[in-house]
Amino acid sequence: MATVININPEDGPSAVTKIDCGTSSPKLSGTIDVSAFENLEDLTCDGNDISEITGFYDNPNIKIVLAATNNLTGPIPDLTSMTSLERYWVMNNEHTGSFPNINGLSELGLINVGNNNLTGTLPADLQSLGVPNLFRYNVYANSFTGAISDCTGMTKLQFVLADGNDLTDFTGGVEPSLYRFMANGNNLTETAVDNILQAFVDANRTTNMGSAVINLGGSGNAPPSAAGIASRSTLIGRGWSVTTN
Amino acid sequence: MSYQVITEVDNIQTSDTDWWMMYTPDDLETVSPLMQCAGYTSSPDIMVKGDDKAEIEQYIIDNDIKPYSEEAVI
Numbered sequence: 001m002a003t004v005i006n007i008n009p010e011d012g013p014s015a016v017t018k019i020d021c022g023t024s025s026p027k028l029s030g031t032i033d034v035s036a037f038e039n040l041e042d043l044t045c046d047g048n049d050i051s052e053i054t055g056f057y058d059n060p061n062i063k064i065v066l067a068a069t070n071n072l073t074g075p076i077p078d079l080t081s082m083t084s085l086e087r088y089w090v091m092n093n094e095h096t097g098s099f100p101n102i103n104g105l106s107e108l109g110l111i112n113v114g115n116n117n118l119t120g121t122l123p124a125d126l127q128s129l130g131v132p133n134l135f136r137y138n139v140y141a142n143s144f145t146g147a148i149s150d151c152t153g154m155t156k157l158q159f160v161l162a163d164g165n166d167l168t169d170f171t172g173g174v175e176p177s178l179y180r181f182m183a184n185g186n187n188l189t190e191t192a193v194d195n196i197l198q199a200f201v202d203a204n205r206t207t208n209m210g211s212a213v214i215n216l217g218g219s220g221n222a223p224p225s226a227a228g229i230a231s232r233s234t235l236i237g238r239g240w241s242v243t244t245n
Numbered sequence: 246m247s248y249q250v251i252t253e254v255d256n257i258q259t260s261d262t263d264w265w266m267m268y269t270p271d272d273l274e275t276v277s278p279l280m281q282c283a284g285y286t287s288s289p290d291i292m293v294k295g296d297d298k299a300e301i302e303q304y305i306i307d308n309d310i311k312p313y314s315e316e317a318v319i
Contacts, residue, residue: 184282209289210269211276217284219261232287241254241267241276241288 013037017061021045029071045070046089060084068092068112076100076113083107091115091138099123099139104130112138114161119143122162125150125172132156140164140182147171148196151178162186163215170195176205184218184243193224193244197231200240209239217243248295248304254288264301265294268310278313279305 009015013036021028021044028048034040035055042064043056050070056062058081065082068089075097079085086107091114098120102108108131122139123129126149135156137149141164148162150172159180167186172195174181183196193216200214214235216224223245224232232242251257252270259265260283267277267290276290279301286292293301305312 180276184280184284210271211274211290213267213276213288215277215282215284217259217286218282236287239289241286241290243259243282243284243286245284 007036014039016040018042019044021048021050023047041084043067057081063087063107065089076118080104086110088112099144102129102131106130107133109133109156110136110138112136113142114138115141117142119145121146122149122167125152126157127151127153135159135177137161148183148192151175151199154178163218168192170199172199174199174203176203178203179205179208179212181213182215184215184221186218186220188216188221190222190225190228193222194228194231197224197228197235197242197244201231201234205240206238212239213241215243217245221245247297248293248300250304251292251294254286254290254292257286257292257294259283259286259294263294263296264298265292266301266305267292273308273310275305275311275313 016037017039019034028050031052032050033055039061040059041061044066046066046068048070053067057077060083062082063084063086066089069092072093072095076095078101080101080103084107085105087110089112091112093116095116095118099118099122122144133156136159138161140161144165144167147169148167151157152173155175155177157178161182163182164185168189170192196216232244235242261281264279264281266279267288268275269290293304295301
């Protein structure tokens with residue numbers, strides 16, 4: 001039997017800025033509607049069995065959405081009305097459809113849509129999206145096709161986790177800030193592998209190399225050409241951890 | 246013991262069936278999460294490689310290696 005939980009704070013719903021569903025046994029399931037909380041900034045409900053969360057995608061005050069590891073289905077709505085959005089985690093759900101619209105989210109630092117059932121192509125280049133504060137771009141374990149996004153001009157970007165898709169291409173560049181690049185388990189061509197390695201050579205990161213990782217291995221990806229192998233050697237000489245086929 | 250701790254990671258070959266991870270020797274930070282991924286790896290970090298996922302997970306615990314977590318981002 002379904003149970004409906006209503007939240008009626010003493011000071012009224014406008015006083016609520018954070019909702020944390022916590023953990024319970026059995027886990028929370030069904031739909032959560034947070035539309036009453038117009039000043040909500042932080043919505044945390046990860047690790048439950050929630051199938052739908054409504055009433056926040058048009059809230060300009062939302063900064064943090066942590067809804068990972070639930071049973072969320074259907075397409076990820078347009079995120080662009082959440083103009084204060086800083087962190088958006090929905091990995092480990094059952095979302096379908098395409099990569100969400102994040103155009104103009106100038107505060108967005110982290111998006112993680114990993115391990116869903118998303119398809120289609122990724123944004124061609126991140127800089128044109130107007131997300132200058134993005135530092136984590138995690139799209140792993142979906143079924144994205146086409147090219148890995150060009151990261152030129154993304155001077156705060158540190159993580160690109162794009163492993164476990166059907167991505168084939170890469171043209172463009174990366175910035176020295178990027179130190180964790182996982183694209184293993186795709187269908188990258190030899191040219192794409194070479195281009196990625198060359199982009200990192202050109203970015204010329206030489207400091208704080210202790211956790212700098214590029215992984216282009218895994219079944220599906222082509223090995224680098226002789227030119228790519230030379231780039232690989234250059235990167236290893238600078239302190240990168242590099243995996244290729 | 247069915248795993249190796251490799252401190253000189255110089256073109257180490259892994260297969261699709263190998264489990265492996267890497268961590269930094271100084272602060273024990275996981276830099277590559279435990280995964281199965283074929284390829285050739287060179288790295289200044291430490292690689293743990295084997296055929297038993299559970300044994301490597303136990304190694305991570307026993308050696309206080311900081312686990313890899315996507316949600317551990319402030």
